Amino acid sequence: MKNIKLIVLDVDGVLTDGSLYIGSNEVEYKQFNTQDGMGITIAHYAGLKTAIITGRKSEAVAKRAKELKINYVYQGISNKLEVLSELLTELRLKEEEICYMGDDINDLPILKTAGVSFAPDNAVGLVKESVDIVTKHSGGNGAVREMVESILREQTNFEELVHEFIYEKNKVIQ
Template identity: 55%
Template sequence: MDKTSRGQKIKLLILDVDGVLTDGHIIFGRDGELMKNFHAQDGLGITIAHRAGLKTAIITGRESQIVQLRSSELKILDVYQGSKNKLEALYELVEKYNLALEEVAYVGDDLIDLSVMTKVGLSCAVANAVPEVKSYAHLVTNHHGGKGAVREVVEFILKSQGKWEEIITSYIQGGQIKTQQ
């Protein structure tokens, strides 16, 4: 099955954080994690995904207040932090939303992401992912993690589903489109 056919079926987009939603840099201060860099285009991409009816979730191996703040701001309702076994979170999400694995997309960048990537309908790797992750991806982005890669995946899915032109038209007309999530 080609990647466009895979994209047509997606109802849930799951994201890793470090190296996907961020550029992978983690800045520590004396009292712990201080900062992560997020890209505004990725944020708008997630907002567009929600408005177009896609559900979103985060599964990350690290725990961070910054991730909780950013996911709350973007209205990502399902956030799994400290996940050493990302498959458990995947199966919980599939059951929660009554989805088939082929209706799930996942975006990753490193070896910890392979267990999920090899199970979902559309596995995506960011441009700066390690070679092993890229080799298992149905889609490899042109953008690096934290530099618009998530937005690129959202656009790919929505174009595959024939929803992108409606989104563009809605922004031309003032930015309002129906919210389905």
């Protein structure tokens, strides 16, 4: 985990609990976790880049990604591995420098390619069997935060990083 420079995330089942709420007005609603948001904010503070690659397209995801200043956002993607390969080329990164968290079978190609792979506790069995680490938390309930802290504890003195983050009086987005 010491070499990770880019965290790549799926959305449904990772940043959310996987539930879809579609109103009669055809607007899609998603529930995000503020602790995951803080984890992403701390990851950015530590110098890590972040990306979302998701199969669905949602205004809620675009809004949340903008709030959290996610560096790269790809929605409506059927071939996630192809998009990741293009992103790695653009950023001049190697596969071992990325971490990916996914929860379902469409995430398997990236999970098998990533330097470090994570799945939330609520991931399907085949995914949990294929990843390096399964978090104690489920998607939408702190799994991303748990992953970020695991990475940062390997890369830095985490307590010192948090202390610096707090007292730098950063504008915090959760």
